[in-house]
Amino acid sequence: MRVKLYATLRKAAQRKEVEITLSETTARGLLKRLIDLYDAEFEGLLTNEGGELAKGVIFLVNGRNILHLQGLETPLKEEDAIELFPPVAGG
Numbered sequence: 001m002r003v004k005l006y007a008t009l010r011k012a013a014q015r016k017e018v019e020i021t022l023s024e025t026t027a028r029g030l031l032k033r034l035i036d037l038y039d040a041e042f043e044g045l046l047t048n049e050g051g052e053l054a055k056g057v058i059f060l061v062n063g064r065n066i067l068h069l070q071g072l073e074t075p076l077k078e079e080d081a082i083e084l085f086p087p088v089a090g091g
Helices: 007-013 027-037 040-046
Strands: 002-005 017-019 058-061 081-085
Touching: 002 007, 007 040, 007 081, 027 040
Parallel strands: 002 081
Antiparallel strands: 002 017, 058 081
16 A cells, blocks of 8 residues: 655655555554654654544545545545645644
8 A cells, every 4th residue: 555645744855755565554554554654753743642533534446535425434446546644724
């Protein structure tokens, strides 16, 4: 499964993309795997204190936001294209 990272997530992971081999899982399972691979800074960018997706994080599966699918319970397959964007602010 190819996961593209953007902005501060890219900086925290020190890479643009991560290739992860997981059999069928969920968005939550993928987040846990990514957090296991990287440090607390990475986790802090993705999740809140309750372990849920942090406010403003955009998690796309094949171009569709998981908020419009099944949230963190969205099923994922090996061939899915994943993109993760941290919260951003503008002014």
